[in-house]
Each structure stands twice: as structure tokens, then as C-alpha cells.
Amino acid sequence: MQLLQSVARVAAFLGLARRQFEADSSVFKDPETGLTFASYHSDRGITFRVAIPDPVPDNKIFDTVLQIVSPHDVGWAGWAWGGHMTYNPLAVAWANGTNNVVLSSRIAYGYFSPPENPESKYTVLKTGTHINATHWQITAKCTGCSRWGDDDMGYTELDPQYQSTMAFAYANTPVDTPADEASTFGIHDSLGHPIYDLAVAKNADFAAKVAAL
Template structure:
């Protein structure tokens, strides 16, 4: 009985601690897309934003929107939904040689160029995607980024009830073939693990708003 009580107290403490982590993200109201994002800017000046629907389905299977804003001299910028660089959906984005932005769905299994990941599909949204003399920006809907895994290894899902650790990486070296979505590229220059408050990223009428973009 005492053991069970100790386990319960430990679980309650961990749950409380998880809720009390201070988020690194802040709220960003995007006038261009009409979406509300949880937003974080790295020390390299790359901004990563996430928007989700409100309400979130009980089974935690829902589309998300990812927005990345990067200086032009960054070779590529990467995003990891699971808070680390391996075994979770990644998005890798860069500006290509024809003055547009490429975003590629990947998954990493080690310290080599990550292959494509068909279980997560990104749809680049015309509104919110552009570049100028100093920066590029991509805004994309992701289907398959809120829940991932398999029956053997189990599933991981985003839960806006708690603060969530995300991850980003970037390289100052360009990808090998900027016009090719399946191109290879070298290891990151740096990475980070910001904590996001996804409760601040909720958007009512999410599907309708995204559908207009």
C-alpha cells in the first residue's frame, strides 16, 4: 500500500512539474494568414511557429501548421515535432536557386542525411510563403505530425494540455541540390530544444482558415 502511495505521489509530482515548465515560446498573431502561433526565435535568428486546431480531437490526430522564417544565409533549417532529431517527423526547409522555398518531410535514424518520410505530408500554403532580399518564409500544413509511431514501438502524440519540447536544427552549409526536394545535406551546425506552450497555438475554425490559404 505504501509503495502504491509513493508511486502515486511521484506521478503527481512529475505531472505538476511538467505543467510548471516555463515555455520558451510566445504568442504570435499572424496578420498575413490570420492564424495564431506559438513562436520561438533561435539565437541564429530563425523563427519557428506552430498552429493547431481548437478543439483538439480526443484521439490527438489532427493537422498542424508549421511556419519557418529564416535569414537567407542559412543553408537549411530543420524542425522536429518530437523534441529530438531521430525517430519522429522532421521538416527541412531551404530557399532554392529559383527564388522559391522548398520544404521536405524527413525522418532521421542517425548522423547521416535523413531519408524522406511518407507518413507526414506537408502542403505548402501560398499565403505565408515567400522570400525577399534578406529572409525566406515558408508556411505549411502538415498531415501526420500530431501523432506518429507504430504498433510495435508505440505511439507519441502532441498534447496541448502540457508544455511540449520541440527541436530545431540548422546548417550554414546549403543542401547539395537546392532544387531537389529529395536532396542530401550535411549535418547541422547547431540545434536547440525549446519548450512550447501549444495551448497558445490553438485556432478555432482551423480547417476553414487553413483552407483559404
């Protein structure tokens, strides 16, 4: 356990260090939801978007919105708010058949299928979640994804004053039980660590806009 905690701390430090580099994300104004996102398009054709409120409270505890757009031939797509796999809020999404998209809140304590995370709750938004002939898309509000940690390991928070290193992963193999939000799944085929400029993802009247979706 101490080794895993040390790895998590080093990963978090490296993530903070990368804030000095140019952001990989770009601004995306979504005509469907009306939200403005910081957006990144991966080499696998998966798009990961983040929206946050404006203003952000001083305690850095606020809801966020995550939007993932993925080709059908991706088995699952994963997201890490802390820029690394362990000890931060994760989201794993996949298509269940031709008319449903599943999003599962997870947290990893090691390099195995991560269990569900009760500290971060996702609410799937009807507007912005759908499937067509080539892609699936999910849009969800997260409560508990802007600040995480504990008294032993310390706390990490999203701060739009600085660039933030996020992380994504994906697998070509589907999850074991697509209808089950708690399904297990195999290891990813690839991953990445894009740098996001969350300053461009701010949305005035955020709570009201999200509630209308």
C-alpha cells in the first residue's frame, strides 16, 4: 500500500509539473447542450470534453460535466480527473447495445480492474447522450470530481488558474457484462495524458444550464 501511495504522489507531482506546457485541449461550444467545453480528440478518434462553472468557489468543490464521444468499435473509454490511474476519480463508459450508453464511476488502488467509487457520483444527462450509426456519446454531471484525497495522502483539486493534466485510456475489447454498471473489464490498449486549459471550459449559470439538460 505504501508503494502504491508513493507512485500516486509521484504521478500527481509530474502532473502538476506539466502545467507549464502548452495545453492540448481546445475550446468547443456545444450547440446541443449549450455548454462550453475544453475538448481533446485522441488518436483513436475518441473525444473527451470537460465543462466547469464560472465562477469557481474558493474551496474548489464544484460539479463538473464530462462528455465522451467514441466510435462504436471501442470496447470502453476511460477518464481520470487526476491525470493518472490510481487514487483519483475515474469514469469508464461503453455502449450497451444500440440504444444505451453506460457510465461507471471508479477508483483504482492498483493495476487491476478498478472498483466502483462512492465518493464521485455521475448523473447522466439526457441531452447530449445518444447513439448513432457510427458513434456513441455520453454527457454526465459529476459531483465529487473537482477535489479528492484524504488527510493521509493530502488533497488534490482542479484549479482553472492553471493547466491541468488529465488522462484517458481505452480498450478495443468490450467489458465483461455491458448491461452492468459494475462490470469488470480487461486492461486498456492505450492511454494518454493530455493537458487541459480549464479556463476556456468555464460556464456562467452552470447549475441552471446543467439542470435543464
